[in-house]
Amino acid sequence: FNDKIPVERQVEKFLHQTVNDYKALPIVVGKSTSVYDAIVQLFLEDVGTLYAVDSDGQLAGVISRKDLLRASLGNQNLNELPVSVIMTRMPNIITIHPEETLLEAAKKMIHNHIDSLPVVKEMDEQKNTYLLVGRITKTTITRAYIEIMDEKSD
Numbered sequence: 839f840n841d842k843i844p845v846e847r848q849v850e851k852f853l854h855q856t857v858n859d860y861k862a863l864p865i866v867v868g869k870s871t872s873v874y875d876a877i878v879q880l881f882l883e884d885v886g887t888l889y890a891v892d893s894d895g896q897l898a899g900v901i902s903r904k905d906l907l908r909a910s911l912g913n914q915n916l917n918e919l920p921v922s923v924i925m926t927r928m929p930n931i932i933t934i935h936p937e938e939t940l941l942e943a944a945k946k947m948i949h950n951h952i953d954s955l956p957v958v959k960e961m962d963e964q965k966n967t968y969l970l971v972g973r974i975t976k977t978t979i980t981r982a983y984i985e986i987m988d989e990k991s992d
């Protein structure tokens with residue numbers, strides 16, 4: 839006896855889930871935060887990626903585990919080194935909008951070999967400024983997959 843929703847409905851649901859419905863809170867640091875403090879933050883928040891923002895909440899950079907490991911390999915004083923020096927910055931950040939689908943988010947992560955995407959709203963397209971409103975990770979996609987596949991029919 840199968841109490842799951844029909845496969846066609848599962849596929850249909852999976853294809854139409856939007857980023858907005860699944861996005862998590864972004865964990866942010868200021869651009870002048872030290873690499874040392876960023877590493878502490880990564881452990882405290884239990885995330886793999888931090889986002890650097892300007893004073894007005896604009897997305898300025900992405901700081902991943904590998905970025906922090908690379909910075910730690912040298913002999914620099916990690917307390918003196920700001921994350922702005924080591925982060926991936928605009929315009930090189932791959933972003934996603936709240937109304938895009940999870941499938942689009944998954945494709946962007948796979949094609950660009952990255953673990954997460956900042957969810958943004960445009961502030962000024964000309965100036966390339968984006969307001970950071972969330973994050974999508976590979977875990978998000980896995981969670982959506984389980985939720986939809988395990989959904990019971992009523």
Ligand code: ADP
Pocket residue numbers: 886887900901902903904905925926930931932933951952953954955956
């Ligand atoms: P990790 O470093 O833990 O393997 P990623 O694979 O996500 O994590 O990051 C690999 C590199 O890609 C890092 O240098 C990181 O700054 C960069 N990166 C991560 N996410 C993005 C993104 N959304 N847009 C552009 N670059 C990114």
